[in-house]
Amino acid sequence: MMAGNELHLKTRPIPGGATLFTTLLIATFVSLSVAQLDVSQVEVDALLAIKRGFNSLSVLASWNDSGVGVCSSWVGVRCLNGTVFSLGLPGKGLGGFLAEEIGNLTGLRKISLHDNAIGGSVPWSLGALPALRGLALFSNQLTGSIPQNLGNSSSLQQLDLKDNLLTGPIPIGLALPPRMNLIDLSGNRLWGGFPYDWIQSSSLESVNLARNFLSGTLPDQWNAINSSALRTLDVSDNYFSGSIPPTLGVRSNLTTFRARNNQLSGNIPDELVQLNQLKVLDLANNSLTGDVPSSLYTLPSITYFNVERNSLQGPIPPSLGAATLTTLHLSSNNLSGSVPEQIGGLSNLISLNISNNSFSGSLPRGIGNLTLLQYLLLANNSFEGDVPEEVGNLTSLRALDMSRNNFSGPLPMSLLQLTKLTSFNVSYNNLSGAIPPFPQAFDDSAFLGNPGFCGVSPFPLCPDFTAPSPSLSPANGTRGLIPVSSKGHRLSTVAIVFIALGAALALLLLLCLCFFVVVRRSDDKKGSAPMGFSSKGMESSMDSEEMVGKLVHFDGPLAFSADHLLCATAEVLGKSAYGTVYKATLEDGNIIAVKRLREGIVKGQKEFESEVGTLGKMRHPNLLALRAYYWGPKDEKLLVFDYMSCGSLAAFLHARGPETPLTWETRMKVTMGAAKGLGYLHESQNIIHGNLSATNILLDARMNAKISDYGLSRLMTPQAMSGLMATAGTLGYRAPELAKTKKPTRKSDVYSFGIVLLELLTGKAPVEQSSSDSGMDLAEWVSSVVKEEWTSEVFDVEIIKGASPHQEEEMMNCLQLALVCVNTSATSRPEMEDVIRQLEEIRPDLRSSPESELTSGPDTKR
Template sequence: MIFALWNCGLDGRIPIWLYNCSKLQVLDLSWNHLDGEIPPWIGEMEKLFYLDFSNNSLTGEIPKNLTDLKSLISPHKYASSLNSPTGIPLFVKRNQSGSGLQYNQASSFPPSILLSNNRLNRTIWPEIGRLKQLHVLDLSKNNITGIIPSSISDMGNLEVLDLSCNDLNGSIPASFNTLTFLSKFNVANNHLQGAIPTGGQFLSFPNSSFEGNPELCGKIISPCAASNLDLRPASPPTSSSSRLGRGGIIGITISIGVGIALLLAIVLLRVSRRDAGHQIGDFEEDFSRPPRSSDTFVPSKLVLFQNSDCKELTVADLLKSTNNFNQSNIVGCGGFGLVYKAELPNGIKTAIKRLSGDCGQMEREFQAEVEALSRAQHKNLVSLQGYCQHGSERLLINSYMENGSLDYWLHERVDGSSLTWDIRLKIAKGAARGLAYLHKEPNIVHRDIKTSNILLNERFEAHLAEFGLSRLLRPYDTHVTTDLVGTLGYIPPEYSQTLTATFRGDVYSFGVVLLELLTGKRPVELKSENRVEEIFDTSIWDASYEKQLLEVLSIACQCIVQDPRQRPSIDQVVLWLEAIGSVKER
């Protein structure tokens, strides 16, 4: 089901015997020296939903057969491809120096086609729009020509689209603003022209997503009116201006020489970036390196709150406590960065979140988390111990949760153990109390309630986390206008229509969490399999709990009604949950 041999020094062509692996779901041959063309029979592998051939030396066109991958076309085929835990950790290599991000089962991999940093050419097939289950498409750093197919806008689940560093021309299809889940978009360094689409997610993409396309225009780069150059012939030069002295001729010659030198340097840089498949540096700066020259005058700032367990902490202590942010200390992956386990000099364990991503987006995330967690103090919220600014780095120091995330216990455990119903009900009550506090006291809408953002301490008490998307509502406000953000399966239906975040939107997402606690299934799996008659997780089903399970199911169904006006408030949900049985403390 899984064949992963990244960074193994493999050369030659992709072997034909892989075609016999009829149950293959995940195929990762990235960061090797493979050459030749991508074989068309890859498209005949019925269960394949994750393909990574990036960072090799593959040539030729993208096979049209890839648009026939059944698991990426049909939601039923994709759901049937998901397997149980493998019992061994799986890793994905994202950059040159890192050891890889860890997954515990194939279903954790996002449906992806990753072909970046090869020598692929020709065009992108319009039929690629058939892959409606695809979440990540990365064709960057190749020699792909032609236009960007507008059919890509049919891929409604697409979260990442990277077409940068190719030879694409034409315009960015206006229909792309309908891709409501698109969180990363990059078409930099092509030959695109015309207006950048407006609306949808395009208001949140940084300038770097479009740079290197001089003929692109729009609100993000420059007004389109500025690109309408005056093409009328210039007036003929006067006799005095046409007489150039010797100094003028020398000046023009030097200018032309410098221009040619710069042009050659740009061409060589682009060619070397494509050819040096294994020379690509880490996408993140090493925290231990000196700050960039632009950051040298930005002083380090370490702020510790009064509730902090370590009053005399230094930046050096942070580095030492995480072993210089070694990947062996990674305990989680937030929406905007990795989370590291750290043991402070006094022996206290903390979780340090190291933010990453586009500079402006990272700064917004950092400010949102600091503002939310400094205002909100509740036993069912993750406690912010402090924060650190060091050059371009942003760190959040949180309390450490021994039992990780609820998502891990429901979907990632490899030893077969699971949460009892008593513990699940306890978690539901705790998470609801934390959300009710946010809505009432600091007036905060979270916008990203999901199982991976509910953390569990050693007593399995629930703590809401990840406040990077949260927004503070002023008194008497009912909503906040925002970009469409969140996670597939948890986003309220009204968000895509009104682009307004409300407390009732959080209630919808919490209702989805209740369904996960009851079923043990992810939201996408629930929708795909439509197993209403088998709603309850077999590991918690017991006749003595039937009344409680049905009561929580009823609450969940009221939380996820389509009309937000008919959903209960989170305070009402807390009252309903508190009235259900007694929770046995663990």
């Protein structure tokens, strides 16, 4: 009955043309339904199968069962010409497994599912994807073996499976795809040998097999093909044995070779000295013997050199020419001889560890030139002689271990300048005399084994004990000389009496000084302005310039005298080629920043005053204002600036805690501020910065960027400037042409700005020795990632999470601008005015009105 009625209704004419209307309505509905399916039903079904395999379905709520909006609204899915070409869901907390149906997405080029909790095996069907270029499944919980057929994907360029639970041998043919340039299988449980067929690849640039259970010998046929593509080779933390292959020296573009924590033996091949591009060499904790080839120390690009915990012998050669070195670790070997004076030329050295060897002789005084050094470890050698006064110049030091040597004489008082020191040990030497009154509370064990020490329990009282006066000077950067706090001990009664007498004497001297200042101020009130200032902020002389010096103020919100400046409590903030910067707290509680210029590098007083007067008049909202300068009676030169409460961009970007966010809006604000400050220097003042970096871009309480250290070259003598130009630019920010010209230009400033912009976009420091791609600098790394169409992997996870499509577009545009700025060809880089214009096009809300761009005149008091 129903069937008959249905047939009757289908054939029965309906008055008014209803049949035609119904037909059109059905056709329209069908066509709309088809139009809403962006991709084929096969791909919709494959995506839904993938969704069912995961167990964090709230993340994939947009993946509806109807298949509507795949290309427009499904999170993590991107389409091209009606097919899915990218699946990207990194860091979404996904669990479960990756379904085999992913192989039905035949147009897939990129799969990015890293930093999740996906388990199960790697789908075999991935090897059948004809267009697959990049597979990023790292930092998951994948198990089982690596599918053998992954090498069949002829388009595959990057394979990253690191930090999973994969087992079994590495399949043959994985490096067969002709454009394969990166394979990272580190941090798994793979066993077997190094895949010999990989050395036949002419495209592989980066190989990382670290932290597995691989064994056997490394292949020695690296010269089998004429290929220089390989840049990174990391086989650390395995069980490889045998010798280091000499033929590795033919890979002329190799920048990183890590083989630490293996069982390698024999000599370090002389052929490695051919690797002129090598930046990182890490052979620590093996069984290597023989001398270290002396030319390795002078490789032109080397930054990280670590051969500790081997059985190497011989001296450190005097031909230490690798000024690029930041890390030199030679500890726990059989090295001998003296440390050459030339070690003081390693101006970028941050960590020096030569402990547990047989070095002898005195410690070279040139070591005091290593002003960036943070770790100096000399324990268990045969050093003798005194501890050089110059060690006190190493104000960046955090750890100093000189224990178990033959050092003699007293510890120099210059060690009190090491205010950042947290680890200190001079035990078991032949040291004598009073222990300096360190402000840090070091444990007694740091001083044991030196029977000549005195002054602090458990050591006897010094025969001529006199407590140092608690004076304060910006030159030492400490809050007086505070006696050592020896845990669990008290000073003797005699010592306390002497300390009290010394303190009373110091207090009496301080009262006398204050009385003298009050009397002089009372005399000055008869004039038109307080002592040390004129009513218009111009230069004024002291009553006795030879004794007190000259203080000159420029426009600014604070008023202070020379004695207020010199009596301010001071804390070291940093050190540069120009001098040391202090955070100084004035008597009234106001805080300023004071740069104490190095001795012997500044022009004569007349020329200095002319040049510094020009700098003092420069005012721009994105330049750190010079507020005053002081010329002391003994050529003490101090520059006074505003204090920036948020410190440098480098510290804020790389050392802040997770509770302090750095949003995309703030990063754009900082970028625009730095660009405008640099543009003002170039266009309005004709000043080239020459050393722009994230360290000298400072941030105020409102996260406004202020460029510092500009124009200081004008204050220097030609001789000092020639020395500074020889190392122009900070490591990581230095434009490539500076290696030859030694002369900064506007275009080298633009390169440095581009690196700062890349830092803000990626969250990475310009040189990160701990990363797996430490062989590349930041610009090289970003360019290589973009080249392989993995651009989304460049950005800092902090800003990419939750970013709107509009913000993602801004990030992409900023990335393109940054890459233009860091072009290796200086002539291809834009001028800063063009950079500012492009940034304003990217973010019109950051465009300033003309009247807001201050060019001169006083600042408002903040």
